[in-house]
Amino acid sequence: MRTRHFVAGLAVLALAVGCAPAQSGPAAAGGDEKTGTVRVWLFDEANRAPKEAVVKTAITEFKAAHAGVEVDVQWIPVEGRADKFSGAFNDPSNAPDVAEFGNTDVASYAATKALADLTGDLSAWKEGTDIIPSVLDTAKADGKTYGLPWYTGIRALYYRTDIFTELGLKPPATLAELIDSARKIRAAKPDLYGISVGGKYTYAMLPFLWASGGELAKSDGAKWTSTVDSDQAKAGVTAYANLLKDDICPPASCANLTGTQSVQAFSGGKAGMTIGGDFNHKAIEQGTVKGKYAVVPIPGTTAGSIAPAFAGGNLLGVFNATKHRGLGTEFIELLGGAKYQDKMYTAMGNLPTLGSVQQKLAASDPFLKPFVDTLKAGTKFVPATPAWSKIDSQNVLPTAVQQIATGGKDANAALADAVAAMNKAFGG
Secondary structure: OOOOOOOOOOEOEOOEOOOOOOOOOOOOOOOEOOOEEEEEEEEOOOOOHHHHHHHHHHHHHHHHHOOOEEEEEEEEOHHHHHHHHHHHHHOHHHOOOEEEEEHHHHHHHHOOOOEOOOHHHHHHOOOHHHEOHHHHHOOEEOOEEOOEEEEEEOEEEEEEHHHHHHHOOOOOOOHHHHHHHHHHHHHHOOOOEOOEOOOOOHHHHHHHHHHOOOOOEEEOOOOEEEOOOOHHHHHHHHHHHOOOOOOOOOHHHHOOOOHHHHHHHHHOOOEOEEEEEHHHHHHHHOOOOOOOEEEEOOEOOOOOOEOOOEOEEEEEEEEOOOOEHHHHHHHHHHHOOHHHHHHHHHHHOOEOOEHHHHHHHHHHOHHHHHHHHHHHHOOEOOOOOOHHHHHHHOOHHHHHHHHHHHOOOOHHHHHHHHHHHHHHHHOO
């Protein structure tokens, strides 16, 4: 998932983030009343006003088209969402009709049977065919679609144009060049991190793993098995962990950095590069590096290639217990449609999930190009299983990265431990 208070941070997310597995509760049968109050849960934001303004406009439009209908929005803190959703799963009478949730939570939430299957609804929706397929895949569990992708979060490489010019560097075309540039920046300017990344920044590490040909896990259809100890995955994780060294980003300072903290170091002028999301743009613009940075896709292992990025993002879903099944679905299709995705980008910088809206915005806003190019090149996602929330909350991968970076364990031992922990969560 990606959230701005990763955000998420998101993702999220944030910029992206997992949560404790939801408790499985009873799924209640709902109804399809055409009047009454539609209860909506949306994630709160550090700066909620622009988001709230867009939502209020959508509510006004929705109410004008539906006589006798009210829409009540409750703003949910991302950090407390696990308990909030668990309560709704276990007590359908307290569940909303509609809710926003992160795509990394889909599998665990779907397992409760509390969310409505929207596969047929989105297939029939006139804008449904415009949803980018790889983004729609993040809304699925066991072949069913449980949410309308509201926005997606993609990460790319932010770099200091002034420093690159001063040192005669070019935007890196490969991961090897990225590492070399980071080392050169640190050597020339020891008061800066060559690149600010962190041991707790899983979604910055994953492009290194995937670009090297590794995968997090494999599935035989019934069971997931971790593959982070494969030679390819090991090479990618090690390459990322080696960024957390004294000659790039010292482990004493960087081993515990999260994604948010990594981006904050860059925006505060303390790093030559960082890995950040489209959703970090406004925060960086408010930092000391405004006017002195640019963005390119995270490069792959060969020149001209783009490393696969994690496709974070948030969805809009409908609860099975709702007494307003039709109204709830119509509301998310309005809020998640082209008109309001455009408005949400203007308000919050959220990258749309509809291809036509992305293309329109990218044509008018050059900043979006590296993120759209990354999305077009192909993104990847975490294993679509409820176990991922447990793996994420236990910091399995960050622990391995930190051990390798600090020398606590070599890559073989650290990733062997990670495999054991992941397989235990998978039920192995």
